[in-house]
Amino acid sequence: MARIVIIGAGISGLAAAARLATIGHQVTVCEASGTYGGMLGRYQRDGFAFDTGPTLLTLPAVYRDLALKTGREPLEQLVELAPVDPESRHLFADGTALSLPNASRGGVAQALDAALGAGTGERWGAVMNRGRAVWEATRRPLLEEPLPADPGALGTDPYPAPPRRGLARLRPGGSAPTLDQVAARELGGHPALTALLTEYALRFGFDPRTAPAGATVIPYMEQTFGVWSVRGGLRALAEAVYRRCEQRGVEFRFDTRIEQDPPDADLVLRPAPAEAALPGRVSVLLALRGARPPGTAHRTVVHAADRAAELAAVFGSEPGRSEPGLPDRPTVQVLRPDDPSGRPDEEHEAVTLTVTVPSQARLDWTVPGVAGRFADRLLAHVDAAGLGLGERVRWRVVRTPADTEREALAPGGAVPRPALAGAGGAFLQPANTTGRAGHYLLGGAAHPGGGLARAGMSACVVAGLIGPA
Structure with a gap:
């Protein structure tokens, strides 16, 4: 039995702790903040509740495997899952509307x-x-x-x-x-x-x-394996994995920042350092008056009015050059879950707008007025597409990469990307082994990269490298 210290109680740390404790190790999780879940946060006010990080689950097989391997229970006994159908509705700049079915x-x-x-x-x-x-x-x-x-x-x-x-056959390449x-x-x-x-x-x-x-x-992957929602939001998934850790005897130390290697550990698992300059996300949490209209899609994507301008604003005017700014009418995800746990009653609706933006490392989101003015533009953009949300707003909360940086301890508030093959390895993430005996990396900035499913896979890979006690 190894004494294992996991630094960080994000979803990958929780998943690794559950797996390693199940196979006989003594596991302690040290978390700098006062709670678990990392980016799987939940904002609650006046009977409304919103996910503050990921909102939908892809590849649920990753967490089904975790549930079975750590407790011999199906995931559906731990959280209430439902397929999202339609998978998404798309509103394009020319007024065209498109609804895509789930997993078909x-x-x-x-x-x-x-x-x-x-x-x-x-x-x-x-x-x-x-x-x-x-x-x-x-x-x-x-x-x-x-x-x-x-x-x-x-x-x-x-x-x-x-x-x-x-004629394409005559051209090189x-x-x-x-x-x-x-x-x-x-x-x-x-x-x-x-x-x-x-x-x-x-x-x-x-x-x-x-x-x-x-x-x-x-x-x-999305169109083949489907997209799923969790009743109570994805925070409920973090809660389920945390409970599984407690059942397996994992010790948690919250409000504990680890600067150096713990002296009482045989093995140490820590998050890989994230690249701060990667894009982040802005979320606008909307508490709305009035019932959710029948037949409303869970996810509607309002596409950018000017795709080239959006890419130039988020990534730079030329590929590889960093000249960040805020797009005028960007691509916005409008998330409208039909989940009673997220609203005070049937006469209100909880809606979240999310958009990809430059990180806090590239654009200072703490400047007064920047976030509010941007949220105004986002609301005007989606309402111009016909959603009619602005007139129903009871209150709103704007969350920027600065909030992600502060709460999830993510440098720049950047959102780690999935690993991809190609481009000479430029989109691979650091390996889970470090070259130092007994030290491992996990989480969204380590192999196999960002995203909820890959965070669970990272934990599985590291547990496999360590093996049973």
Whole structure:
């Protein structure tokens, strides 16, 4: 039995603690703040409740495995899960509306044809088929196994070259090394399909002008395996894993900042240092008067009025150059869960707007008035798309990367990105082993990267490296 100290009670630290305690180790979790969950926070006021971090669950199999391996119970006995259907509703700049079904690639193709014209579903489906090839090539080395000692092979993008037809066969080259080139070459530059592909990348902090084509694995995974909501928000998932840790005898020390290696530990697990300059998120929590309209989608995406201007504002006017600013009418996720635990009664609604923005390290969100004016613009933007939220606002709270930095101890308030193959390894995360005996890295800034599912995978990989007592 090893004495293991885990630094940080975020979801990856909790998951690792539960796994390691279950296989016989003595585990202590030290958390600098006064609570657990990390980015899985919850804001409550006047009977309203909002997630302050991730809001939806993809790849629930990761937490189903955790529940079974640490307690022989299905995840559904720990939290109440429900598939989100439609998976998302999209409102494009030209006024076109599109609803995508959950976990149905055939249904997605039909919806695209109906909303955007015949043939668009086939185009999108062909790209998703190549995303499937990326999934099959990288699932184990990027999600389920430790990063190879020599990760050189993962520097090559596994996205397969599409078939070349007509005069294209006479031109040199044929691969699509970036997402933007996928959109131009394989989606025909179709504005709505390009915006759809961009949204998946932007949500995870990737610049589609530089992200490898293999990032198509992100929409492939969502559209294939589905998206799920948790009653009580994703904070309920953190609570369930915390309770499992307590059942397995994990000791917690809150308000405990660890600056040096604990002297009483055989093994130490800590979060990898995040890259502060990565994009962050602004969330606007809206307490609304009036009932949630029947048939309202859980997630509506209002797309940017000017895609190029949005990318220039968030990432810089040219790929690789940092000239951050705030986009005028950006891509906004509007989250409207049908969850009674999030509202005081049926005559009110809790809504969250989220948008990808420069991090606190690149744009000072603490300057008075910046966050409020930006929230005003976001509300005007979504209302111009027909949502009619502004006139119903009882109160609102604006949360910026500065809040994430302070509460989740995330440098710059940046949101860690999933690891991707390609681009010479530029989008890989540090390995879970450190080169120091008994020291491991986990969490969103370590292999296999950011996102709720990958945080759980990080814990699984580290537990596998340590092994049973």
